[in-house]
Amino acid sequence: MPVFFQVSTIAQTIQLSLAPVFMLAAIGQILNVLAGRLARVIDRARILEERVLGLETGADRVRDIWELKLLDERMSIINAALFLAVSSAVMACVVIALLFIANIAKFHIGTWIALAFIVAVALLICCLTAFMWEVRVSLRAIHVRKEILS
Structure with missing residues (x-):
């Protein structure tokens, strides 16, 4: 006989998983920014x-060699x-999965989920x-050369 879970149980689990889900959305945006920065660094390194x-x-x-070293570090x-x-x-996905597993299977693994x-x-x-x-390393390459300013 199949086990049916009450909608309130699933709804409560979904509510509990909202924080990790928002965290996933933020991480996605961070990944987008990092990938964009990496692409720009690679393009500049190829030119140099x-x-x-x-x-x-x-x-x-x-x-140019100095800047290449800086780009390699970046x-x-x-x-x-x-x-x-x-x-x-x-890890955020693991948290979400553990929340559902714990709620559905009635496991008491709250400490593991928190960890x-x-x-x-x-x-x-x-x-x-x-x-x-x-970002701090990238600022080293932005300064205008002194011989151009004088």
């Missing part, structure tokens, strides 16, 4: 690679932030920290 290969010596070549930071954001999203949510938030905090770090 071609310029460096064409220049034998000189101050421009030195500056790519690594963005990749780490992307990994952390996706990990956070996966999974804490891990999801901690991963998101680490992602945002990496994003802030990448």
Whole structure:
């Protein structure tokens, strides 16, 4: 005989899962921003690679190599932030799944659900920290060269 769950039970579970669902939406937007920044960094690195290969010596070549190193650092930071954001999203999905499993099967795993949510938030905090770090690194390349200003 099939087991039917009351609509109120499912509705309550859906209400409980709203916070992780909103968190997933926010993570999606963060992923979009990070992917856009990574694409722009890669495009700039490709342009600079071609310029460096064409220049034998000189101050421009030195500056382009310096900027390439900076772009390489930014790519690594963005990749780490992307990994952390996706990990956070996966943990938020685990929280949602555990909420439904616990409610339907009458498991008492509230502590595990809370821990999974804490891990999801901690991963998101680490992602945002990496994003802030990448922005700070990117600001190093924005300054106008002193020889142009004088």
